[in-house]
Amino acid sequence: METLQSHYHQWGAVLFFTVVYAAALLFVPFYKKMDRKPATAYLAFVLAFAIEMHGIPMSMYLISWFAGKSLPEGILWGHTLISQIGYTGMYLNILCAATALLIIGNGWYNIYHQYWSKESGKGKVVKTGVYKYIRHPQYTGFMLLTVGMILEWATLPMLIMWPFVAWMYYRLARKEERDMVREFGEEYIMYMKKTKRFIPFVV
Template identity: 35%
Template structure:
């Protein structure tokens, strides 16, 4: 078994990676309201928990070490690359950074950040004009930024699952769904039938393959 201290305990890298991704998301999301800060804060907490285990202390590996070593005796579970649990468990023999789960995670993370960044200017312009955002990604899904956050969280979870992030994930999904319902209630009160018509044609979280163009009001 390799020296655990050489693979983990890298708290500088844990803090650096968490800061990079949090600032990257902040540059796209630009939280303004207390609701925005709550959703962004929960997203940030997930990243801190993730990178703390990825580089700092492998709590999940320690807790599952008995089961992992019994069922997968050929794997050094305290080597850093072994934290990519899906690749290890499914027997990926090459570098896990090029494994199918890791590549899938990159696609999900990239797609999520793209949705967040593409949705923000549309929402910002609509808010400046006092209109309902119905163009761009908002013509396909009513909450593209929340969908983007969920894609990013899912991507990180696929890449490096931990017990803590697995526990946080459904709570974050519930929180985003609740925030979305609150936003829609307020938007419905403000825009009335305009929003009702928009909501009938555009799904909440999963983009429609086809949707009728929505006109801004």
């Protein structure tokens, strides 16, 4: 069993988590400048997660210093709500990450083979695979990844950053939809009517 102290100052682990989570970005095509902003925000989120979990729990020290007393484990540091739910958060994170990677992978696969297919010249509206249900699987994937991180190891910076990351991806999704309507016209409008933006059958 890991001890709390052994959790910190493992810079290899910091690097590992950063690289693994950042790798998800590779499966999103960067073809316009605007795409980078949410990606940067996501990367910052990943860094905050990795550093506070395996590097130095900076925000915990800061809050304790301000409050004058140390926070109990599971509140803004350590495994989220560990005294209430134990390691459930960690398992949920693993589930979220696995789902997210599947969705992102499937989305990438379909986009790569249809929208970006070079040999057939022009791309077309992708409606297969995960795109049958949602229009922005990759962004759903990122939301899942970040929610999972919060479930595992919530810290104050992450809780503050999450709404911003989510909002940026929401805005990006809307902008991309406008671009798609310009590119594909009614075909995309009709596709939008049949699908949801992020969560199948919900939103």
